[in-house]
Structures are given as C-alpha cells and as structure tokens.
Amino acid sequence: MEPIHEITLTVDGEQTTRRVTARRSLADFLREDLGxxxxxxxxxxxxxxxxxxxxxxxxxxxxxxxxxxxxxxxxDTVEGLTExxxxxxxxxxxxxxxxxxxxxxxxGMLIAASDLLIRNPDPDRExxxxxxxxxxxxxxxxxxxxxAVAEAAQNGKEAEQ
Amino acid sequence: MSEKPPLSVLDRPNSYIxxxxxxxxxxxxxxxxxxxxxxxxxxxxxxxxxxxxxxxxARIRSIDTxxxxxxxxxxxxxxxxxxxxxxxxxxxxxxxFAGMKSPPQYPLAMEKATWQGEPVVAVVAESRAEAEDALExxxxxxxxxxxxxxxxxxxxxxxxxxxxxxxxxxxxxxxVDAGDxxxxxxxxxxxxxxxxxxxxxxxxxxxxxxxxxxxxxxEERLTAYHGSQTPYQMQDVYARHLGLAxxxxxxxxxxxxxxxxxxxxxxxxxxxxxxxxxxxGRPVKWVxxxxxxxxxDIHARDHRVRARMAVTAEGRIVGxxxxxxxxxxxxxxxxxxxxxxGNQVIKLxxxxxxxxxxxxxxxxxxxxxxVMSQYRAVGHPIAFAVTESLVDKAAAELDMDPVAIRRxxxxxxxxxxxxxxxxxxxEQLSLQQSLDRLVEFIDYEGLRREQAQLREKGVYRGIGLGxxxxxxxxxxxxxxxxxxxxxxxxxxxxxxxxxxxxxxxxSINELGQGTETIVAQVAATELGVSMEDIRVTTGDTGSTxxxxxxxxxxxxxxxxxATVRAARALRENILEVAGAVLQExxxxxxxxxxxxxxxxxxxxxxxxxxxxxxxxFRPDTLPPDFHPQLSVVRHYAPQGLPFAFTNGIHASxxxxxxxxxxxxxxxxxxxxxxxxxxNPKLVxxxxxxxxxxxxxxxxxEECLYSEEGQLTNASLADYLVPLxxxxxxxxxxxxxxxxxxxxxxxxxxxxAGTAASPGAIMNAVNDALRPLGAxxxxxxxxxxxxxxxxxxx
Numbered sequence: 001m002e003p004i005h006e007i008t009l010t011v012d013g014e015q016t017t018r019r020v021t022a023r024r025s026l027a028d029f030l031r032e033d034l035g036x037x038x039x040x041x042x043x044x045x046x047x048x049x050x051x052x053x054x055x056x057x058x059x060x061x062x063x064x065x066x067x068x069x070x071x072x073x074x075x076d077t078v079e080g081l082t083e084x085x086x087x088x089x090x091x092x093x094x095x096x097x098x099x100x101x102x103x104x105x106x107x108g109m110l111i112a113a114s115d116l117l118i119r120n121p122d123p124d125r126e127x128x129x130x131x132x133x134x135x136x137x138x139x140x141x142x143x144x145x146x147x148a149v150a151e152a153a154q155n156g157k158e159a160e161q
Numbered sequence: 162m163s164e165k166p167p168l169s170v171l172d173r174p175n176s177y178i179x180x181x182x183x184x185x186x187x188x189x190x191x192x193x194x195x196x197x198x199x200x201x202x203x204x205x206x207x208x209x210x211x212x213x214x215x216x217x218x219a220r221i222r223s224i225d226t227x228x229x230x231x232x233x234x235x236x237x238x239x240x241x242x243x244x245x246x247x248x249x250x251x252x253x254x255x256x257x258f259a260g261m262k263s264p265p266q267y268p269l270a271m272e273k274a275t276w277q278g279e280p281v282v283a284v285v286a287e288s289r290a291e292a293e294d295a296l297e298x299x300x301x302x303x304x305x306x307x308x309x310x311x312x313x314x315x316x317x318x319x320x321x322x323x324x325x326x327x328x329x330x331x332x333x334x335x336x337v338d339a340g341d342x343x344x345x346x347x348x349x350x351x352x353x354x355x356x357x358x359x360x361x362x363x364x365x366x367x368x369x370x371x372x373x374x375x376x377x378x379x380e381e382r383l384t385a386y387h388g389s390q391t392p393y394q395m396q397d398v399y400a401r402h403l404g405l406a407x408x409x410x411x412x413x414x415x416x417x418x419x420x421x422x423x424x425x426x427x428x429x430x431x432x433x434x435x436x437x438x439x440x441x442g443r444p445v446k447w448v449x450x451x452x453x454x455x456x457x458d459i460h461a462r463d464h465r466v467r468a469r470m471a472v473t474a475e476g477r478i479v480g481x482x483x484x485x486x487x488x489x490x491x492x493x494x495x496x497x498x499x500x501x502x503g504n505q506v507i508k509l510x511x512x513x514x515x516x517x518x519x520x521x522x523x524x525x526x527x528x529x530x531x532v533m534s535q536y537r538a539v540g541h542p543i544a545f546a547v548t549e550s551l552v553d554k555a556a557a558e559l560d561m562d563p564v565a566i567r568r569x570x571x572x573x574x575x576x577x578x579x580x581x582x583x584x585x586x587x588e589q590l591s592l593q594q595s596l597d598r599l600v601e602f603i604d605y606e607g608l609r610r611e612q613a614q615l616r617e618k619g620v621y622r623g624i625g626l627g628x629x630x631x632x633x634x635x636x637x638x639x640x641x642x643x644x645x646x647x648x649x650x651x652x653x654x655x656x657x658x659x660x661x662x663x664x665x666x667x668s669i670n671e672l673g674q675g676t677e678t679i680v681a682q683v684a685a686t687e688l689g690v691s692m693e694d695i696r697v698t699t700g701d702t703g704s705t706x707x708x709x710x711x712x713x714x715x716x717x718x719x720x721x722x723a724t725v726r727a728a729r730a731l732r733e734n735i736l737e738v739a740g741a742v743l744q745e746x747x748x749x750x751x752x753x754x755x756x757x758x759x760x761x762x763x764x765x766x767x768x769x770x771x772x773x774x775x776x777x778f779r780p781d782t783l784p785p786d787f788h789p790q791l792s793v794v795r796h797y798a799p800q801g802l803p804f805a806f807t808n809g810i811h812a813s814x815x816x817x818x819x820x821x822x823x824x825x826x827x828x829x830x831x832x833x834x835x836x837x838x839x840n841p842k843l844v845x846x847x848x849x850x851x852x853x854x855x856x857x858x859x860x861x862e863e864c865l866y867s868e869e870g871q872l873t874n875a876s877l878a879d880y881l882v883p884l885x886x887x888x889x890x891x892x893x894x895x896x897x898x899x900x901x902x903x904x905x906x907x908x909x910x911x912x913a914g915t916a917a918s919p920g921a922i923m924n925a926v927n928d929a930l931r932p933l934g935a936x937x938x939x940x941x942x943x944x945x946x947x948x949x950x951x952x953x954x
Binding site: 001021023031032036040042043044045050077078079094095096101125128129130132135138140141144 | 190193194195233365417418421450849853878888914
C-alpha cells in the first residue's frame with residue numbers, strides 16, 4: 001500500500017482535512033477529492049495554464065504541485081473566487097466580449113487575468129498579451145480575451161474614481 | 162384591409178437575427194460550472210490506461226499480462242484479441258471513393274503494431290495511477306519491422322508493404338482533368354511553379370479525448386459520456402460494432418473542451434473503453450493524457466504539393482496543374498476516411514478563379530505514423546496557400562499588384578451560378594466585393610506606402626493576401642452517398658412549458674461556437690418571445706432529435722432552418738389554442754413579446770403563459786376533440802447544391818527579422834461572407850479562432866517524426882501552440898450573400914479563418930523577403946526555414 005498523508009488546508013475559504021497519497025497532484029486533489037471541477041487539466045506539465053489557481057494569493061499551476069505540499073496553505077479556485085466576487089468584473093467582460101468558446105481554458109485564464117490586473121491595474125494590449133502568455137486558448141485567437149481584460153481594467157478604473 | 166402575414170422569420174418584429182447577443186450558456190463556463198466529460202464520476206467507476214507500441218512498425222510476438230493482473234487495484238487486463246471478441250473491426254473507406262482501400266482496424270493492435278503510440282494492451286484499475294503502475298509490469302515482446310515513414314518512397318517496390326493483404330501502400334488516388342491543360346501551358350506566356358510542403362500538425366484540443374462508458378447488463382444498455390462532436394454517429398458506431406441495439410445506446414456530451422474536427426473520428430481507445438465496460442458491467446473512464454493525445458488523436462495535413470499555373474502576359478490566369486502527395490497513417494480513419502482532405506485539395510486549388518484548364522492528381526499513401534484525418538478547414542489551407550502563393554508569384558513576375566491580378570481573375574460577382582473546372586457548383590459568391598472591402602478595410606495603399614518607407618530603413622515588412630472559397634453545410638454528398646451512416650439532416654424539437662416558456666432540443670451540438678445561442682435567437686424571433694424564455698438542450702442522443710451534429714460548419718446553416726420550422730409549427734399550435742380560448746381565427750392572431758396579440762391591431766389579448774395553463778391544465782374549457790399540440794419536432798435537410806460555398810479574403814501584415822529569421826505578425830484582417838449573419842460577434846470569433854489555428858500551421862505547429870517513425874515533440878512544451886503574446890489583433894468584417902436555398906440564408910463560418918490565413922501569411926513573408934531574393938514554400942515558416950531561404954545557414 002502506498003503511504004497516506006493527512007493534510008489540512010483552506011480551499012475557497014473552507015478548512016478541509018483529507019488523506020492523500022504522496023503522488024496526488026493538487027489539481028487532481030481539487031477535482032477528484034473535493035469535486036471542484038472548475039480547475040481543468042490540459043497538459044499535466046505546467047504548460048497550458050488550464051489548472052491555474054491561487055495558492056496563498058499567488059497564481060500557480062495546480063498540476064505542478066502535490067497535494068501534500070498544500071498542507072496548511074490557502075487555495076482559491078474559480079468556484080471560490082466566483083463566490084467572493086473577485087472575478088465578477090472579468091467574468092462580465094468576458095461574457096460581453098465572448099472571450100471564451102469551449103470554456104476549458106477560461107477558469108485558468110480568469111485567474112491569470114485577475115493576477116495581471118492586481119499587479120498592473122491599467123495594462124495596454126501588449127501587456128495583457130504578455131500577462132496571459134502562460135495560458136493556452138485554442139478557440140478564440142485571444143483577441144476577444146484581450147478586449148475583455150482591457151474592458152475589465154477600464155471598468156475597474158472607473159469604479160475606483 | 163388585412164395586413165399580410167409575415168412571410169418569413171426575417172420579417173418578424175423584435176428580431177434577434179443579426180444581433181450580437183452574448184451566449185447565455187457562457188455564464189456557467191465562466192463560473193467554473195461547466196460539465197465537461199473529463200469531470201464525469203459514476204459509482205463503481207474504474208479507470209483504463211493503455212500500453213502503446215514503442216515502435217512504428219513491429220510484430221507482436223507475445224504479451225505476458227500475469228504480473229499486471231496481480232498488481233494492486235487492477236480489475237482487468239485486455240489484449241487486442243480480448244477486445245476483438247466484443248468489438249467488430251472497422252474499415253475506413255467510402256464507396257464513392259473508387260478504388261480506395263484500407264484494412265480492417267481493431268480497437269487494439271492484433272498481430273502487428275503499425276504506429277508508435279498505437280494502443281496494444283488495456284489495463285483497468287481502481288485508479289488511473291494504479292492502472293499506469295500496472296502498465297509497467299506488462300511484458301510485450303515486439304519484433305521490430307522496417308517502418309514506412311516517407312510518403313515519397315511509400316510506393317517504391319523496395320519499400321515494405323504495411324498491410325500485405327492490400328498489395329501496396331496506396332490508400333487512394335484520384336484525378337481531375339478539365340479543358341486542355343497541356344495546350345494551355347504550352348501556349349502560356351508565363352508558367353509559375355513551386356513545390357510546397359505542409360507537414361503534419363494536430364488539433365490540440367485543450368480538453369483531451371475522453372469517455373466514460375457505463376454498460377448496464379440488466380438492460381443491455383450502454384451510456385457513453387463521450388467528448389464527441391458527433392454523438393449520433395457514435396451511437397451508430399457503438400451499436401453496430403459492439404453488437405448493441407441502437408436504441409439501447411445513449412451518447413451524451415454537454416460541454417466539450419475543444420473539438421475542431423478531432424472529436425468526430427473513431428479511435429480505438431473509446432471503442433476499447435466501451436468494450437471493457439461491457440466486459441466488467443461497470444463504468445470505465447478513459448482520459449487521454451497529453452502524450453497520448455499527440456500519439457493517438459488524428460493528425461492533419463502532411464501534403465507535398467507540386468503545382469504550376471499558366472498565365473498570359475496580361476496577367477490572365479488560364480490553368481493549374483497540381484500534384485498532391487499526402488501521407489496518412491497505417492489505416493484510413495473510420496468512418497470519414499483519410500482521403501477527404503486530399504480530395505478537397507485537388508478540387509479547391511484555383512477555386513476563386515475563372516479558369517478553364519485544370520488538372521490535379523492525388524495520391525494518398527499509408528505510413529507507419531499516427532492516423533490522419535479531417536481537422537478544421539479540411540484541405541482548404543493547403544489548396545489556398547498553393548493557389549494564392551502562385552498568384553503572387555505570377556504578379557511579381559509580371560510586375561502587377563497582387564490586388565489587381567486577383568480582381569482581374571476572380572470568378573466575377575455577376576457570373577453566378579458558376580461551375581468550376583474541377584466540377585464544383587457555386588450558387589453565388591462575392592469575391593470581387595470582398596476584395597474591394599478588404600482594400601478599404603486595411604487601407605491597402607497606406608500599408609504599401611508604409612512598407613516602402615520602412616524598407617528604405619532596412620525593415621522588411623510584407624503584405625499577403627489569401628482568398629478562400631469555403632465548403633460548408635454539406636448535404637449527403639460528403640459521407641451519406643459513400644455509404645457512411647452520418648446524418649446529413651438535423652432535427653429540432655420544442656415544447657411549450659405551462660409557464661409559457663419553451664424547451665428546445667436540437668441535434669446540432671454546442672462546441673463553444675454558439676449553437677445554443679443562435680438557435681435560441683432564431684426560435685425566439687419566430688415564436689415572438691424573449692430569448693430568456695428559451696432553454697436549449699443539446700448533446701444527448703437520448704433526448705434530442707436525430708441528426709448530424711456539429712462538423713463542416715453546418716450548425717448555423719442547417720440548425721437555424723430546423724429551428725425556424727419547429728418554432729413556426731409551435732407558434733401556429735399556440736395560436737390555435739389561443740384562437741379557441743378567444744373564439745377568434747388563429748390567422749388573426751400573432752405572438753409578440755410573449756403575448757398573444759391581434760395580428761393587425763397589435764393589441765394584447767392573452768399571454769403565452771395563459772395558453773400553457775389552459776392547454777395543459779384546463780383542456781376541458783376548450784372545444785370538444787380539441788387536443789392542444791404544444792410539443793413539435795421539425796427536421797431540415799440541406800437543399801439545392803451539395804455544399805453551401807462561402808468566400809472571403811484575408812490579409813496579413815508581417816515583419817521579418819532577416820538576422821534571426823523571426824516573423825512578427827503585426828495585424829491580420831478577414832473579410833468573410835457566410836451568407837446571413839445570425840450573430841456577428843459569434844461569426845467574428847469563429848474567424849478569429851480559425852485564424853489562430855491557421856497561424857499555428859503557418860509559423861509554429863509541426864509533428865516532428867524521426868526516420869524511424871518516432872514522434873519527437875509529443876508534449877505541449879515541445880509542440881508550439883500559438884500564445885497570446887505571439888498573435889496579432891485580428892480584425893473581421895462581413896459581406897452578406899445569403900443562400901437562396903434556405904429561408905434564413907445562413908451558410909457556414911467555421912472554416913473561414915483557417916482556410917486562408919496560412920496562405921496569406923506565407924504571401925506576406927515572401928513579400929517581405931522578395932527584395933532579398935529569398936522565398937519559402939514550406940510550413941511552418943520557422944526561423945530556421947527562413948534563414949535557410951536567405952542563405953544564412
């Protein structure tokens with residue numbers, strides 16, 4: 001039998017304790033142990049960005065981290081960040097601009113975009129493109145995503161004023 | 162004076178048609194609440210992993226599964242022979258492709274493995290990790306055989322024959338010969354020619370291929386939660402090949418993480434997973450990992466095209482002569498075959514131009530590489546890169562402007578209906594109008610001035626045009642006539658809820674392209690209700706009418722027609738009930754904004770909800786023998802010509818760094834004419850996404866095989882998918898030439914972006930390189946290929 005490890009972490013604001021094998025990735029843990037299927041798995045090697053989540057406030061690839069490494073950490077997924085309203089402005093802009101087709105990259109893209117806007121609340125198109133260049137989208141050609149992030153940034157600025 | 166009833170959905174008040182309505186179902190995806198097949202979990206579900214051939218060509222001497230069977234968590238181990246007892250093999254040929262041959266293909270390799278990555282043994286375990294652990298314990302003894310990996314020599318007598326029963330490695334060959342090509346070329350003032358290479362690439366859907374098969378032996382029912390863009394086709398395939406009754410097979414796919422033509426072919430893994438579920442009587446799930454996707458999802462393209470074009474001194478194009486050699490896998494893919502792409506290439510070269518003399522030859526050869534079949538814009542990007550490249554080459558030799566040579570040679574906008582030399586029938590295209598629109602849209606003259614100024618400063622920029630004619634919305638001509646059980650028609654059902662709202666179910670499914678939105682737009686418009694009152698269901702063979710689903714850009718063209726017919730029937734039935742309640746002639750009534758109104762007066766008489774209430778709960782208040790028919794279904798089969806041809810033109814503006822060979826995409830434009838535009842935003846997004854995939858083909862994507870038939874870049878770190886930082890803004894505008902064969906007049910829009918972007922970019926790169934005397938004709942146009950063309954390496 002593989003050794004089992006007990007971990008306790010806060011996911012989307014809820015503290016949870018689970019027993020996992022050492023090789024369980026954080027992405028599989030979120031999806032399969034907690035049923036948080038908004039985090040998607042596209043490549044399992046940290047390239048495509050579909051599994052992007054917030055880990056202690058920083059965006060990370062959930063496929064590149066083991067669940068045991070998240071012991072004691074705070075993890076925020078698209079489900080939780082939707083509930084808190086952290087992503088609302090981006091989600092609305094994505095919807096208006098049709099910045100998604102199949103939607104598989106979208107949760108990771110939203111989290112990457114929100115991370116970008118936290119670091120740079122007023123990015124130009126080139127900065128948006130650079131900021132999202134770790135997240136693959138095969139459907140849209142990215143133009144509408146750039147439009148949406150630019151619009152969300154603009155709306156954010158207006159809300160500040 | 163009685164106002165005439167509206168003639169068509171296009172005359173309805175408060176129309177949603179032509180409006181950029183946001184997609185209602187996108188909210189769910191944005192909240193992380195999509196229901197993708199990879200998310201599926203069922204009670205007692207087990208997981209399958211596959212041992213795959215490490216060799217491109219090898220005899221399987223023996224398989225020892227004993228240790229794997231004893232491994233922790235393992236539930237079953239199955240070889241090719243085990244699965245073949247449950248699942249009949251398939252043959253990927255079509256009757257209308259005369260002489261085509263391909264051997265029977267089994268879900269898992271039998272005596273021989275014929276490509277690196279072919280599934281050989283399936284291991285089922287309680288977890289995927291345990292299944293993969295047990296794969297390591299299999300002992301498969303292979304005898305390596307010489308692989309066939311070069312299409313150029315695949316037919317040489319010295320080359321091994323992959324399937325001895327076939328006699329040779331030729332899968333299919335075809336010829337088109339019209340006019341007098343030899344005379345046309347002999348008389349031509351100028352002949353331009355080139356050899357083009359379009360290597361393999363693949364779809365890279367972000368969600369990999371996936372299935373959860375759930376067989377219930379007590380009812381002999383198979384439920385497959387399959388990431389498929391063609392659920393009805395798969396229902397048929399599962400029933401026939403697994404020996405099940407068709408009505409006992411249900412295929413479901415709610416959300417789907419990318420398809421692009423990858424998820425409509427029959428692959429061995431899904432068939433094996435279904436057979437295993439039947440074997441075990443419990444749900445079995447398979448999700449491809451990314452390596453598996455690269456070595457088993459169909460690949461695309463792989464063409465070597467030699468082409469020449471004959472031109473007069475005045476720049477009149479008189480003929481084409483084309484030779485396409487395409488290397489496919491060891492089997493032609495079932496049920497759509499691996500020959501459709503080549504067949505389209507030899508029909509589509511020269512397609513925008515009025516030419517009389519046309520000759521094209523196609524050879525499709527088998528190789529020991531992953532299987533090959535239809536991917537977005539099947540054949541189009543090859544045909545139009547070849548065509549448009551030769552057109553630019555001729556323009557340069559004749560010192561003509563690329564716009565002028567196109568304008569002079571297009572099939573003129575007043576020449577329709579038109580039949581091409583290769584035999585394709587066009588109803589109405591807008592090639593000249595689209596070109597004029599493009600020239601204005603991109604400020605062509607201004608761009609040329611900018612290019613010239615920068616060139617003086619040693620900056621090499623290029624402008625490339627890429628015209629396309631696009632095959633969309635096919636009837637039975639693609640597959641049905643060839644004996645394939647693939648529906649050419651689609652159906653839509655509608656049910657009025659007692660609340661006055663509407664449930665719509667349609668056989669066209671949602672891939673993210675917006676099917677559910679456009680059918681709701683059409684239904685709401687024709688019914689006279691708000692879009693919010695319509696709930697759409699797709700992707701379930703058990704609860705939607707039978708149909709072809711989503712491929713070859715048929716969703717808008719065929720789905721909208723089925724929908725408008727169902728909506729009209731339901732409206733008429735609602736008005737019959739309303740007429741009975743109001744004791745008025747239904748013809749004097751209409752539905753507007755969810756209210757029954759007087760057709761002439763517009764006066765509100767009754768809500769649709771009241772019709773629902775009376776119809777369902779108080780039919781006793783209606784006349785005797787009046788039975789409200791508040792559910793309807795209507796089907797639509799495409800009419801008129803075999804295909805709804807669309808057209809358009811791309812422009813690409815690039816800068817080439819002649820020191821590094823790097824290409825920067827500055828801007829890309831598309832003028833597209835897909836007939837009636839139901840939702841401009843969604844059409845634009847189809848174009849943009851398609852352009853991105855064309856950019857991948859032009860500059861980045863290639864499945865690199867070694868001479869031994871090993872795929873050497875089978876990971877997303879090594880295979881280059883275009884990123885946001887590499888793509889330009891993509892600007893799209895519309896010309897609208899509705900088809901007269903349907904009521905709404907929509908044609909397809911899904912291929913347009915991919916069809917001509919690679920050619921436009923190749924022309925732009927060559928335009929930039931022209932002053933340096935360099936030229937590329939192989940994709941992807943990597944820095945290495947460009948520096949080689951420049952003679953720098």
